[in-house]
Amino acid sequence: MTDDYALTGAQKEGLYKAIFSRRDVRSHFIPKSIPNDVLARILNAAHHAPSVGFSQPWNFILIRDSETRRKVKESFLREQGRSTALLDGDKDRQKKYSSLKLEGIMESDVNVCVTYDPTRFGPFVLGRTSIEETGVYSVACAVQNLWLAARAEGVGVGWVSILANSDLENILGMPTHAKPIAYLCLGYVAEFSDKPDLERLGWLPRMALSEVICYEKWGELEPPGSWSEFQSGVKAQDEVRREDNI
């Protein structure tokens, strides 16, 4: 047996369902609290992400206070204004951009700021000596675990990236050595869209899997002999997901 350690069919289905039906939720939050045990499971999933040198360099700041959220929302509005101005030369896109709902800071049940602390277990962190950014990558992996666990629990997550990190640092009282990585809004939702909002609304298309795979070197999109049979597997995946509408 080569796959002695594979999960069962239903278990695999669960993982793939979480991955393919996960959405970045900005609207559709409903006013209903996340039970303590559910939120704790979601955070524990995040805490079990991989981390370079087992450094576990993350913190999760849980925010329910409305005054804190209001300040974060103000940062969003300022940054959104700056962002809109960047599209002054493309009025069509600017109009489309302005019509999008991009955050659920006030109406979600809880906000979670996921942060990076490079001093955790340092200064020598095994495996971080050549590529320092691997510390930050670990935190992003924790965000993805959180997102998938939330989806499995029926909880929506939206990542608000239109913010100034300096504002977050001030609002949350962060020391200079730590850094905000993700500002997330969590809550139950009225629906999970069948496709990502930005795909559904025609902002950008989903790329085919075959367009993002290279063989042996950068830019080699055509498989050499040793990989030729593999490409039919790739095309089959594109078909499956197109039929699933996700």
Add this chain to the structure above:
Amino acid sequence: MTDDYALTGAQKEGLYKAIFSRRDVRSHFIPKSIPNDVLARILNAAHHAPSVGFSQPWNFILIRDSETRRKVKESFLREQGRSTALLDGDKDRQKKYSSLKLEGIMESDVNVCVTYDPTRFGPFVLGRTSIEETGVYSVACAVQNLWLAARAEGVGVGWVSILANSDLENILGMPTHAKPIAYLCLGYVAEFSDKPDLERLGWLPRMALSEVICYEKWGELEPPGSWSEFQSGVKAQDEVRREDNI
């Protein structure tokens, strides 16, 4: 119902099993090929990660060529040497560090270099205008999807971070605008350890979940009134995972 969209019990179990039993695999690879459909599913899971502005800024360079791997291994050995020298003042840790097996570049079935292309669908990428690093974070989320899907399929993954990015760029023929994010080794394994290697071998301890959660502000480890009941949920999670030995 507040959790109409939650996965079923067996499906949830699958997601959590993948998350909690995922390991960074450096040894234990066995000489057995990953079937095309399995590898394609794993890569498609990665391709369905969240990405800022739906920019899908990743590429997956698949590497089987042994000459390419040999060059990557040489980069690892150089960087490992540099890293070892950093511990000259701490001979105990240096000895422990030198005894660790930290990569499976040559003996895994396939290597995958996951890269970031900031020009994809650019220059205006929705949501990346305030915090440019969100593009790179998207790619790290794709790595985590890949890792979890591989675990579900019974395939081990090791992230080799002791490499020089400049070496990878040369070896893989990358253009200056793109950047390697993760160099991964994939293959079937003789075992998945019950705990992360670095925990099992006493390099560092697993932190309790309660140690990485803050309430409302950075550094507030004691929950205010509105959060007091939540902390028992957090402690229960620590217990569950300790009993599971993961």
